[in-house]
Amino acid sequence: MQYRIYKDNVKIKETTSRQIEITGLKPKTTYTLGVSAYNGLRESTRATITMTTRGLVMTVDKALPVNSEVELEYVEYPLGSVPIGSEPAGMFGGGNRKKLKARVLSSANGASTLELLQAIEDTKTNLIIDADDPYKFNWVNAGSGGKFNITKDYAELTVTDLTQDRWIGFSMDIIPKTVNVGDSFTVSVPVYIDSSVPCDGGSVCIKEHASNKVAIAQNLPDGPKDKWFNLEFTKTAGVKLTDTTRSFYLFLGRNGSIKVGKPTMYYTNEAQSSFKDNAHLRDIGNGSLAAFDGYKAIYLK
Secondary structure, three states: OEEEEEEOOEEEEEEOOOOOOOOOOOOOOEEEEEEEEEOOOOEOOOEEEEEEOOOOEEEEOOOOOOOOEEEEEEEEOOOOOOOOOOOOOOOOOOEEEEEEEEEEEEEEOOEEEEEEOOOHHHHOOOOEOOOOOHHHOEEEOHHHOEEEEEOOOOEEEEEOOOOOOOOEEEEEOEOOOOEOOOOEEEEEEEEEEOOOOOOOOEEEEEEEOOOOEEEEEEEOOOOOOOOEEEEEEEEEOOOOEOOOOOOEEEEEOOOEEEEEOOOEEEEOOOOOOOOOOOEEEEEOOOOOEEEEEOOEEEEEO
16 A cells, blocks of 8 residues: 655655655644545545644754744845944944844743744745735735725635636735846745635736736635645746736636735745854844844844
8 A cells, every 4th residue: 555645735755655754844834734545546535634834943052931922034135235243333234134032931030942834944035015915915906896804814805606707806015126027036925715616717917017917827726625725836937017007906807706815925046044053142232132144144133
C-alpha cells in the first residue's frame, strides 16, 4: 500500500512508510496536511489536518515580563548607506520597514526569550495597499446581482441567478511602484469557495486602466470547496502599470459564493529574510537592541 502526502492540496510525496518528514515549512505559517491510501488503481478519501508551525525564537539582552507582547521593527538597509551597528539613536533608516509582534516566553538573568507571532517572510513588500483590512475592499458592479458581506477577517461575495457573464467582485489599490512588462510577480490570496452555490468561475487580475489591459491574471480553481485554501501563483506582467487605482481585482464571472482573505502581491525575485532561530538581539550602543543579518536588521527599541 502506498500513501500520498499533500501540503495545501498539492501532492508532495508518495511513500510506503507510515512516518515521513516534511521539510521547507516556514515559521508561524498555517498549513493543511493530508494523506490518502493508494493501491495503484484507486485513491482513498483524503484525511486532513490543519496545523501552524511555531514562530522563530530570539534572545534579547533585556529582562521583560513573561507572557507580555513586545513589538520589534524589521528594516532593510541600502548597501553602504549606514555602517551596520553604528546607527545613531532614533535613526532606523532603510526600506521595507515592518512591525513584528513577539511574545515573551521566559526571562532570567537579565535576558529574555521571545517567540515571533508572525512569519518573518511576511516582510516582503506587499504591493497591495490596505491589504491588511478587508473592510477596504471596493465593491465592483455591486448593483448587478451580487450580495456582499465584509468582516474584519474576510470579504464575502455571493452571486446567484445570473444567466449571462457579468463580472462582479472586489478591487483594491496597489502601490504605484514601477511595474514594467516582463516583471515577475507572486500573488497569494486566501479563498473559500462555498459549495452551496454552484461556482461558474472567476479570476484574480491586475489591470492597467490607462490602456484597459490586464497585466497578469489567474482563473479561480474549481476547488477545494467548503474550506480555506491559499491561491498562490506567479505571473509575468504583460503590460506596464502606470495607473494603479483599483488595479487589483477578484471577480466571479457569473454565479458562485466565495470569501476572500487578505491578499498579498510582491516581486517574485525580492529576497526573503534569512533570519534563523536563536537570533541574539544585543545592545548596539544607541539605546536599542538589534540583531543583524547582512543588511537586514531586527530592533527592539
